[in-house]
Amino acid sequence: MFKDKKVLTGVKPTGTPHLGNYLGAIKPAIKLGQQALEADGKHYMFIADYHAINAEKDPAVLNRKLQEIACIYLAAGLDPSRSVFYRQSDIAEIPEITTILYAYTPKGFMNKAHAYKAAVDKNREAGKPDDDGINMGLYTYPTLMAADILAYDTDIVPVGKDQVQHVEIARDIAGAINAHYNRPLLTLPEYSIDNNVALVPGIDGRKMSKSYGNVIPLFEDDKAIKKAVYSIKTDCRPMEEPKNPDEILVYEIYKSIATPAQLQEMGDGLREGKLGYGHIKNMLLDAVIAEVKEMREKYNYYMAHYEEVEAMLEEGAAKARPTAQATLKRLKDAVFGR
Numbered sequence: 001m002f003k004d005k006k007v008l009t010g011v012k013p014t015g016t017p018h019l020g021n022y023l024g025a026i027k028p029a030i031k032l033g034q035q036a037l038e039a040d041g042k043h044y045m046f047i048a049d050y051h052a053i054n055a056e057k058d059p060a061v062l063n064r065k066l067q068e069i070a071c072i073y074l075a076a077g078l079d080p081s082r083s084v085f086y087r088q089s090d091i092a093e094i095p096e097i098t099t100i101l102y103a104y105t106p107k108g109f110m111n112k113a114h115a116y117k118a119a120v121d122k123n124r125e126a127g128k129p130d131d132d133g134i135n136m137g138l139y140t141y142p143t144l145m146a147a148d149i150l151a152y153d154t155d156i157v158p159v160g161k162d163q164v165q166h167v168e169i170a171r172d173i174a175g176a177i178n179a180h181y182n183r184p185l186l187t188l189p190e191y192s193i194d195n196n197v198a199l200v201p202g203i204d205g206r207k208m209s210k211s212y213g214n215v216i217p218l219f220e221d222d223k224a225i226k227k228a229v230y231s232i233k234t235d236c237r238p239m240e241e242p243k244n245p246d247e248i249l250v251y252e253i254y255k256s257i258a259t260p261a262q263l264q265e266m267g268d269g270l271r272e273g274k275l276g277y278g279h280i281k282n283m284l285l286d287a288v289i290a291e292v293k294e295m296r297e298k299y300n301y302y303m304a305h306y307e308e309v310e311a312m313l314e315e316g317a318a319k320a321r322p323t324a325q326a327t328l329k330r331l332k333d334a335v336f337g338r
């Protein structure tokens with residue numbers, strides 16, 4: 001699937017990630033990147049900091065979130081000597097390309113984009129004017145994202161369901177430009193959705209999300225992780241009563257982290273009435289700590305030596321820029337008839 005392909009992933013710096021973010025987004029993104037590299041493809045991974053300023057205006061908070069996200073990806077195994085790892089705002093060609101793309105972006109695309117529509121719906125629910133608090137950055141977000149993608153001749157963009165529409169918009173804009181100039185100036189990107197990625201439930205059974213306050217933390221100490229795991233909702237049936245594992249929240253969360261053999265062991269224990277809730281919570285806790293232990297150490301190291309990370313990001317930008325420069329030149333030559 002990735003043979004000689006260019007795969008690009010963007011990530012918004014949004015707060016300290018939890019187990020759901022890690023298992024549902026960070027780990028799969030790094031794995032896909034590795035698969036692309038093994039298939040002689042290329043992997044671009046960037047932090048979408050221009051996207052973040054639409055919502056976050058405090059420089060100290062922005063800077064902190066950017067540092068956290070950079071350190072997390074490195075701690076989780078992203079190899080910056082193989083993947084091109086950079087910050088969006090270090091690539092000056094991106095806003096220039098965006099300006100050209102605007103001229104080929106129907107305004108209707110932006111009206112229909114999910115992020116904008118969701119913000120309008122929220123205003124309507126609150127009885128406010130449609131565009132209350134909505135800035136142009138949020139409104140035109142998909143065109144900037146199209147520039148992120150098209151600048152590097154990206155073939156494949158791994159995304160969650162919510163981002164599919166944005167990749168389709170990028171593809172449509174590229175198609176319109178290629179058709180107008182009657183030559184393949186831009187590569188048409190495709191999205192890829194990983195259907196094996198599970199939605200991790202939180203400790204109250206709803207989707208794990210920082211907005212629900214039901215998360216299992218990743219980078220806090222063992223005590224905090226234990227506290228979260230021990231608070232996972234259970235009922236008061238006795239251990240001996242045989243149970244259907246699929247109805248048990250601890251087991252549901254375990255599914256996204258355990259090996260098949262570990263999962264089998266927990267499932268059998270529940271079905272046969274041999275494992276109680278205390279046992280299975282300890283099994284989950286051990287699995288979570290085993291998964292995060294090394295990563296947490298690396299994360300703490302990078303946060304304490306951020307100058308090393310800064311140097312990696314700058315090196316990444318230097319590797320990424322020539323391709324973006326070439327795309328911008330191709331576009332300008334075509335657009336201005338040079």
Ligand code: ADP
Binds near residue numbers: 022024025
């Ligand atoms: P949150 O819901 O905590 O605010 P975000 O919306 O910032 O999380 O999500 C960041 C990334 O993590 C997205 O790619 C999203 O699909 C993924 N993600 C978030 N929550 C989960 C979850 N519970 N299970 C799997 N993936 C998740």
Ligand code: TRP
Binds near residue numbers: 009012051163
């Ligand atoms: N919009 C993406 C998100 O909210 C982040 C992003 C920005 C991105 N530019 C991108 C993702 C380009 C993939 C490709 O998660």
